[in-house]
Amino acid sequence: MEDFIDLILDPLQELFLKFKVFMPNLLAMLVILIIGILLAFIIKRTLVKFLAAINFDSWSDRMGFTKLMRKGDLWSKPTAILSTIIFWLLIIVTLMGGLNALQISAIDQLASQFFSYIPRLFSAAMILVVGYLLSGFISRAVLIAAANSGFHYAKLLAQAVHTLLIVLILAMIMEQLQIAPSIVLAAFSIIFGGIVIALAIAFGVGGIGAAKRIIERELVEDRPGKAPDDIEHI
């Protein structure tokens, strides 16, 4: 009978001992979670005030980020969106930190993988922001320069430059995030190469007539009989 009782009590005792060892870890996790969530709330509020003070919303309007957000069906203010993103990033970090405190080997591994991924995530976000700004800047410069020289398809040209740059940036981001890098590289090469070949064919074959007309028009404009502009603008 005693053996039978031991048979029941031993696992319970073992469970109790394990729970006794686990209890401080659980408490630590709860403390980390509570402090982390509180900190995330405080940081979010401070960030909202700071971004409002530096007129982040109007900067975002000028840089075209607001327009991009609206295209993606995001209708909140840029300040609110950025602070919410930061808030949830902090919550995720807190959660990972809390789970790490439990000292369970599987979770430990997951947490360390997550933390080692953060730099990649950060650099991908940087590539996205800088790349988006740069592509907008370059395509606008192309648009203005082409329009000022009287090029009829300036908008189309600028749009093509913008699309190519966005494709390049997305490929760089995917590569940075290590999302199927070999597939991304192959897809990028195919898409980019395809666009170039398509353009070459379009201009070489389909555009013969258009090219002829453009050259003829240029020749007409350069004809000696046609007086050039002699205006001195300054």
Add this chain to the structure above:
Amino acid sequence: MRAAIFRAEVHEQLERIGQADIIVGIPSFNNARTIGHVVRAVQGGLAKYFPEHKAVIVNSDGGSSDGTMDVVHNSSIDDFSAILLHHRVSPISKIAFPYSGIPGKGSAFRTIFEIAGALDAKACAVVDSDLRSITPEWIELLVTPILKGGYDYVSPLYHRHKFDGTITNSIVYPLTRALYGRRVRQPIGGDFGFSGSLAQYYLTKDVWETDVARFGIDIWMTTTAIANGFKVTQSFLGAKIHDAKDPGADLSSMLYQVVSATFELMETYSEVWMPIRGTEPVPAFGFEYTVGLEHVNVNTARMLNTFREGLRNLGEIWLDILGAGDFGEVERLGALPDSEFHFPIGLWTQVVYDYALAFHKRKLPVEHLIKSMTPLYVGKTASFIIEAKDMAQTEADAEIEKLCLEFEKRKDYLVTNWK
């Protein structure tokens, strides 16, 4: 503020000269073809009109590779009797050296101001090195108001073809006049006279690492003189004919350089120009006479095509800058046939003020913002050319006057929206 560093040989020359009453500066860059004539005209002017004053000609060069500085050293008037000068003339010192700093006309001028300070000059003048129409009288007209009239700044007055100087006539002159209330007709003329004290005042401004050092020095000098209460006048110099312009010079780059400098000065002197209403004339020296001007070829069809392509491609940018009302008016212009094309002066004034406001509010990167104005400017220029085709010079001038009055009339719009 860091002072310009002169080369050892320039220091030696300055020490040898000691002091000078008049400094005439000639900025240059690859102007070997024309600078000889300019140097001789300056020498002639100094010898004929200021024989008792100690004068120095300063050539501040941007690193020419065509021997510009050699031409300066070797150019002199051999026979002064040819310019009706019979008394003894003391030799006029010449200094020619490459300036240091950011490459540009502003850096060249800065060095001239430094030399004026080092030699304690009473009066200075600067003239372009590509001038073909400069005569010795230009030096008299630019320097005498400073030495004898008590003025601090002399701006030029030229006779130009009615189609020339369109950036000046349609943007810089009306805007500067409306803002600062002084009718300085050629604020970016390029040939100026100024007092030694004004040269020293210019040097106190910390702008030599900015775009003023590269370009925009002309409007900066004029605006700084007016906005800081220096005594300003004008001198009639006759026709301005200079070397053939660089065919590669891009219109939108020129527009960007001039207009960005003007708008930047609006930021600096907003407290000065905002309360000013109305304008007053600026006294003028010199004997005004009519000169025959070369015919100017213009292709208005091509200009209107540039305007329409601009409207088609830059419409979204214009809408953002001008607002729906004025943009609607611009769109209406795009639909007009060439023969009926007319850019109303009220609309043009709104366009310039809206661009100034967009610059103030940093709606776009500066270069993009101002370059996007090019087709609008070309449309306005084409409209003026179509209207002034059969006009006499005086009638064309009257049209520019009307535009200036429109800028003055609508200034409240600019002031109200600036804050």
